[in-house]
Amino acid sequence: MKVDTVIIGAGMSGLAAGIRLSMYNKKVLIVEKHTITGGLNSYYARGKRKFDVGLHALTNFVNPDDRGKPFNKLMKQLRIPLADFKLTPQNYSLIQFPDQKLKFTNDIDFLISEISEKFPSQIDGFMNLLNHIKNFNETDLSNETVMAKDVVRNFISDKSLVEMIFCPLLIYGSAWENDMDFSQFVIMFKSIFLEGFGRPEGGVRTIIDLLLKRLGEVGGEIRFKAEVTRLITKDGKISAVEINGGEIIECDNVLSSIGLPETMKVLDAEPSYTPRPGALSFTESILITDKKPRDLGVDATIVFYNNRPEYLYQKPQTLFDKESAVVCFPNNFKYDHFQDDYEEGVLRVTNIANYDLWNQELLVSKENYKAKKELVFEQSKSILRACGLKDGYTVAFKDIFTPTTIKRYTGHFGGTVYGSIDKTRNGTTPVAGLYICGTDQGFLGIVGSMLSGISMANLHVLQGSSS
């Protein structure tokens, strides 16, 4: 078999890239080792209940009549009408530290007034930072790497305000511990604080279904249970991929969304460099409850909970970090008349976790691993209480995933969600014709990974062939 481009991985970035290339008559094959699409952002069912993996919220919220925003541009490139997502905005989110809380909504003026009330001495600095961010071209692929905290400290002198601003941006989009590249900071700042959170009706399924439908319309093909086991090169250029240790598919280009170290691992040639896997992984407890959070005293959509003066975004020396969490209440988006599409309460508590320690537990025994998952669940109930959730609910169902779950389903080394700490911003690798898209190109999250798939397909395949 011979195609123009093999795309490795049917996650958000691979699907978006596949649509772009198929739209322009490139023969594309997406190969996916799993049996379903979505990658880090997928879904599953237990009994009659449906669960989302990934998606707490879609960043880069747009109103139906907004123009020229990043999400509009992306969907325009894929020719998917924005209205099909049926986006509902968040109610509000909360950054909760021991001595201070900051609320934000999809309207930046709300955050501005919070900061001028709670950090009056910092508001001028914050306004200047906002200006700097608005004028910064964060997606320029030639930007140099600059540490974001150094830049932000030039504008904001209050240490705890710096920590509070970074908290949501780090946990929703940094492969690095405790800091991030300034371009990535600006991407995250705009997508979260300036544009905000929303949820498509039906959750992750809606996004995936829309992408799959579009891929079908333009004739793109996906092969499931097809794991790439070798990338075959000839004279330093990609020539074919090997599937499941046997079948060979010849191709001119490969776009790989499986991560940079993971891609280098299957390369047949001696790699000229070894990208380092990231350190950050997560556990998540999903609780299905008889009562909805609103009836238990919580109307926030997302709470960024941190119980220390500073925010430690780093690999914990314990199975998971109990002192910080992202708590998502999907019932609490701003639905018309509070009519959400869940029949029960859904509470999701995500903690930073240590992959190696979880893997050790698993090696000891399955029972042992299960017992440790119970600890995560018990802790999640305390964190929910600390976020203001009243007792008096019963848990009808629960599910807990760990870093080893992420590794098993997505193949990311170390169970990382944000991939390697070595990104390849322009998508190139030492091998001609082999390009990286998605997580390790460096645009993160759901919207980021679609942007990555689209821009790498444009830059390396479409533009490459039109000139």
Next chain:
Amino acid sequence: MLSNEEVRAKVLDIIADIALDDDVSSIKDEVALRDQLDLDSMDFLDIVMELKKRHKIEVPQEDYTKLASMKSCVEYLAPKFNA
């Protein structure tokens, strides 16, 4: 032999599909497309790709600037449509 009017109509069809949210019926031929419509460099790539897909017309990268306005599009593309 396509007239300039017909070439213009074919280009307009393409732009209408790309600038989904814009009203393309009032485009001024002399004014840069970028200044009238919500188009960025990614969208100009799409115009080039659509020309190739629908009409087998190749626009090399160094000529992208020729697509700046409707007027320059027609001047540049008419000979290619009629080649």
